[in-house]
Amino acid sequence: xxxxxxxxxxxxxxxxxxxxxxxxxxxxxxxxxxxxxxxxxxxxxxxxxxxxxxxxxxxxxxxxxxxxxxxxxxxxxxxxxxxxxxxxxxxxxxxxxxxxxxxxxxxxxxxxxxxxxxxxxxxxxxxxxxxxxxxxxxxxxxxxxxxxxxxxxxxxxxxxxxxxxxxxxxxxxxxxxxxxxxxxxxxxxxxxxxxxxxxxxxxxxxxxxxxxxxxxxxxxxxxxxxxxxxxxxxxxxxxxxxxxxxxxxxxxxxxx
Numbered sequence: 732x733x734x735x736x737x738x739x740x741x742x743x744x745x746x747x748x749x750x751x752x753x754x755x756x757x758x759x760x761x762x763x764x765x766x767x768x769x770x771x772x773x774x775x776x777x778x779x780x781x782x783x784x785x786x787x788x789x790x791x792x793x794x795x796x797x798x799x800x801x802x803x804x805x806x807x808x809x810x811x812x813x814x815x816x817x818x819x820x821x822x823x824x825x826x827x828x829x830x831x832x833x834x835x836x837x838x839x840x841x842x843x844x845x846x847x848x849x850x851x852x853x854x855x856x857x858x859x860x861x862x863x864x865x866x867x868x869x870x871x872x873x874x875x876x877x878x879x880x881x882x883x884x885x886x887x888x889x890x891x892x893x894x895x896x897x898x899x900x901x902x903x904x905x906x907x908x909x910x911x912x913x914x915x916x917x918x919x920x921x922x923x924x925x926x927x928x929x930x931x932x933x934x935x936x937x938x939x940x941x942x943x944x945x946x947x948x949x950x951x952x953x954x955x956x957x958x959x960x961x962x963x964x965x966x967x968x969x970x971x972x973x974x975x976x977x978x979x980x981x982x983x984x985x986x987x
Contacts, residue, residue: 763961
């Protein structure tokens with residue numbers, strides 16, 4: 732089932748559009764005519780095996796990599812046509828939660844929260860406003876009490892929560908999640924999955940999650956895309972795809 736059919740009648744704005752994206756490395760076709768749509772307020776999960784091109788797709792979306800051909804558009808802007816200044820301005824509307832959390836080990840939680848504000852010269856009206864904002868986003872992930880801790884004092888799950896809070900501090904319209912549950916125990920992974928869903932509702936973000944964890948698709952996705960053979964091999968709701976009579980799709984659902 733295609734995204735237009737799923738969203739028919741919902742009058743949702745398309746905020747990411749990828750059409751026939753091709754990308755090869757050393758003669759190997761990684762993305763082979765890949766298509767993708769993300770709608771305003773949607774939680775879209777892209778499932779694919781290791782090496783299937785999920786990370787390449789994300790890098791093409793944010794302009795860190797350019798495909799040989801195809802259309803890539805975010806918030807109405809054609810990514811390949813933007814200069815560096817225009818890309819940087821667009822990225823202010825996009826948040827990233829990296830697989831390894833990517834906290835600065837030499838900075839406290841508070842300093843990690845302040846860093847993107849300093850880097851983008853968005854310090855609001857003073858220290859009190861910044862402190863209030865930091866405590867608000869930390870409260871949203873249930874870790875306001877960790878504000879003065881160092882990353883070495885945090886568990887893997889806490890680091891992931893802090894990284895999400897740092898992403899939220901700039902109020903992004905879209906958040907990209909790169910394998911957000913990798914390396915976490917099953918209980919903590921489930922907590923992070925539910926937190927992503929709660930954050931999306933509270934901050935009214937749109938989420939694009941790349942993962943191999945079907946629990947994310949099952950618990951919080953509005954729609955799932957299977958990336959296989961370099962293409963958008965199939966898409967639909969979790970239940971639609973789970974019920975599909977196709978050997979490639981079934982391989983993803985063997986344990987679910």
